[in-house]
Amino acid sequence: MASFVPDGKLRLRDYQENAVSQTWDWLCANDGAPIIEAPVGAGKSVIMAEIMRQACAEAPDTRILMVTHSSELVQQNYDKLKVLWPDAPAGIYSAALKRKEIEAQILFCTIQSVYRMAYRIGRVHLILVDEAHTIGRKEKTMWGRFLTDTRIVNYDHRMVGLTGTPWRLDTGSLIDGDDRLFHGVSYRIRMIELIERGYLCPVVSQPTGLRIDTDGVRKTAGDFNMGQLSGRVDDVIEEAVDDFIQRGHDRRTWMIFAPTIENAQHIRGAVESRGIGCAIVTADTSSDERNAILSAMRAGTLRSAVSVGTLTTGIDVPPVDMVVALRPTLSSALVIQMIGRGMRLSPDTGKTDCLLCDYAGWLMKHGPVDLIEPPPRKGSGPAPTKQCPECETLLPIHVMDCPTCGYAFPPPEKEKARLRASELPALSTQAEEKTIKVTGVTYSRHKSRKGKPDTLRVTYKSMLSDFSRWVPIGHDGPAQFMGKKWWAENRSPEISGPAPYTLDEALSRTNELRQPAEIVVRMAGKYPEIIKVNHHEHA
Structure with a gap:
């Protein structure tokens, strides 16, 4: 979780320190409740312990609740706080652990034990929710009752959720929807980064x-x-x-x-x-x-x-x-x-x-x-669509014949009962990479949805199939830099001057781009990812 320095105190990893400081920054700059997204093994108990220690150092009378669904997590998180801060004024309220120290300034508790206790617990300044994805959206639940009562007793308290999976199967992302309990991500550390840095096992x-x-x-x-x-x-x-x-x-x-x-x-x-x-x-x-x-x-x-x-x-x-x-x-x-x-x-x-x-x-x-990403929330957003591969018309998912060009979609293949259980990589970094010879390339406007700017669709053609990538030309913010970087990497070295400012300008200047010879594709996730383009030397 963390490491010890010679004086016996717990030393936080750099990302754990960042999680704490960026969460305080988020709380100062925003209303609502943030999520700290950190996967298994990231040391969420250490992050929570340091938030508690700093909160009480800033205001010694701060009352804090750590609430979760598991008595094992209650014990683990309590123990970690005591390692980081041996004199912490902490207690536990959990029937499974046979402890009911409801007056503790820092109270670790299971929702099953306290969901009727908000009025007895009284004044609270900060609530930390471990495994926040276990909170449902419905009000008539243990979580719903407890959080509703807590808001009545403490109109100005703040809440922070911690989880490695900030979504639920039935309702999608925890930070989406008018009835959401969390309103943004204050810090995120990716699983693959922890693996690459040696903090998780591949x-x-x-x-x-x-x-x-x-x-x-x-x-x-x-x-x-x-x-x-x-x-x-x-x-x-x-x-x-x-x-x-x-x-x-x-x-x-x-x-x-x-x-x-x-x-x-x-x-x-x-x-x-x-x-x-x-x-x-x-x-x-x-x-x-x-x-x-x-x-x-x-x-x-x-x-x-x-x-x-x-x-x-x-x-x-x-x-x-x-x-x-x-x-x-x-x-x-x-x-x-x-x-x-x-x-x-x-x-x-x-x-x-x-x-x-x-x-x-x-x-x-x-x-x-x-x-793995969260599923879309049921009943939200537009109906699912698909794109005709011939004329690129967007169609409802159930339409099998394109009304624009007449293209007939092939029927979905029925899975056989005994397919190979796992020929796919467990991690994206283990995905197979293939080098594919390019026979041609086309450039076109890709109509974006939800009011976002259109993008430049680059389609690399091969003997077997086509591979596309979407380049943000003329966008604002970081995307603008990405578009200019792509243009510079693919432009002929004999041509100088600025990258196109608009998508229309880019489409009129595609003759400046080098001819690709081959692409390197990583076969991971739902779609192949183009990770490199090799060009003809004298194109």
Whole structure:
């Protein structure tokens, strides 16, 4: 999370210091509540602890609440504050932890224990919400009642949310919509940056010949129907267990995710019948049993555990070096959280990476874990559209014949039940790069939506397919610099003078651009990314 200096005090990492200072800047410059976006392993507990310490240093009577959904997170965050600030006037209010210190100046609590307690808690200046994506938009919830009552008691309090996944499956981004609880991002640290700087463990995947078939499974409450999904998972368990045992023979600690308790029991039985220890953890597992299982996994005396609806946040088992995906889901946030269980560093166990055995199609559905983005909020924004590849007319997604040019869209391909579970990269930096010979290039105006300026569409043609990029010519702000930079990099060296000021001017001057010989394309995410253009030397 952070490091210690010789005097025994905790020293924050540079990005943790930036998260604290930029959040204070945001609060001073804006009304509302910001989000600190930081993935698993970034040290959110350290960031919160430093915010608390600085708040009380500035105003000694500051009353602070740290609220979350998990008693494990309450204990972890409380412990981290005590390491950073041993004399902190802090207490805990959590039934699961058997502590009810409601008068504490800095109160760490679970929402389940305090949602009726806003009036008893009284004066509050600052609320920190860990795992803020667990807050729903509906008012008739524990969070809704607590935050409504808190606003009545404390009209001028401020709130800061922390999460690695600032969105929910059913309502999209936490900072969008008139009924949003958060109003901007005060600081963001990317997962890939933490990996590259050695603060997180990379994830790797291997192609397998097995995938759970979700074709035709109903959707319930925004995700797959558990009753139907359970049967599909059961169909592949025996084969999957044989496969991941073989793949994980040199892996120390395995975390397996399943949709139902029945699936988990089947998985545990199959694993144990092959001579390997396996436990089950559900939301109903007692705290003592849960702690015993996780302690055994940390110590290396238990090799595997199956999680059902839990162990996705607030769990710190660094030795986990294999994650087994047997729980298909439509929730991109849940995928990040489940993969994240294997991304903590564990140098004492010799861990260098985490293997993802993706039988659930997580990468196929959501893409590399560091590129996963929030889904659009339901009922907001324009209806989904697609573009005709022949005449570029924007059409409703269901139209199969373009009324402008007559182009017939091919019918969608139906997935086979047993596609390869994971031939996609777990991280964008692992994506395959291909060099493709360019047979021609075209330049055209791309009509932008939502009132944004049009862009220059550059289409590189090859023998097999076309690849496009969109260049912001004549835009304002940072985009203007990007457009000028692209023009300078692609213009013939014999031509001097300024880049075009407008898109119309650019289209009239495309003869100044060099002819591309080949492009380098990275096959990651939903669309190929053009990362380099090589030109003919004498074009």
